[in-house]
Amino acid sequence: MLTKFDSIRPFDDADLPTILPKLFNNKEFIASLVAFKFSAWPRFMRPALRFVTRKYIIKQIVHIKTLREFQRLVEPYMARMINKTTDSFTITGIDQLDLSQACLFISNHRDIALDPAFVNWALHINGQDTVQIAVGDNLLKKEWVADLIRLNKCFIVKRSASDRREKLAAAKLLSEYIECTVNTQQQHIWLAQREGRAKDGDDLTNPAIISMLVLNKPKAVEFSDYIKSLRIVPVSISYEFDPCDISKAKELQQLELQGSYDKPDNEDVRSIVNGITGQKGRVHLHFGKVLGQEFANAKEVAAHLDEAILE
DSSP states (O other): OOOTTTTTSOOOGGGHHHHHHHHHTOHHHHHHHHHHHTTTSOGGGHHHHHHHHHHHHHHHHTTOOSHHHHHHHHHHHHHHHHHHHEEEEEEESGGGSOTTSOOEEEEOOSOTTHHHHHHHHHHHHTTOOOOEEEEEGGGOSSHHHHHHHHHTTEEEEOOOOOSHHHHHHHHHHHHHHHHHHHHTSOOOEEEESSSSOOTTSOOOOOHHHHHHHGGGOOTTSOHHHHHHHTTEEEEEEEESSOTTHHHHHHHHHHHHHHSOOOOOTTHHHHHHHHHHHSOOEEEEEEEOOOOOSOOSSHHHHHHHHHHHHHO
16 A cells, blocks of 8 residues: 655565565666676676676575565675775764664764764664665666665655745655654664765754754644654764765865866766775764753754764
């Protein structure tokens, strides 16, 4: 049965029999996987590698019945990435949180894929289920990318709406989905403090993110009480080295010199790959305290998140 959230929700277990075969029969997905995994191999071997890779993956996924089993398939690759591309990965603050209730983690945003991936890993090694991840629909231009993202517990933030009424409707639906996921489904959520990565290293929360969260607030509920009900946790992530630093610098330079930046169609996917494979040095993740203060408006919440993240 269709639900009001079907257009933005992640895939669930019932979707797997349809989505997995569709994804792994997609030639462009397999070709991208081979190009990523075997980048140093001679190009003339690509056709054979695509054939072998597809056979291997189908053998791996044939017994997968749940999203949790799918994420377990990814787990060794995440462990290998941390081992090969970081000098250390340290976590603080998580032991001070009561994770028996779902939390809404709001973090600074440096890397498209790795910010929530490191939060996931921290939760995983502490016996917690992984987060649902907010992802902009700008990443969903290719169908196989959209399928892969939604298989990894991502829900969609519709940024492409042009009409004001359409934008407001999308924001209200997103607000309702987030509240329902945290308080009814009891699932953790990860949300970036702003749209787009902080390319100059200046981590500032956009108050519009907080305003979106409270669109679902009943009139009878006080603003501060509704914020408390979402169990917002500020999260700070730092990378000693940023694998995407040169591309970020080029974008900032073009913006300064020309006043605009035309993003190539494949840039987001390339940034994801570079972020995963590039050397990151020491990586540190800190979980702050659940917001329990009294706040009058979205700007006060954003200012508190900034202070907690920068601290």
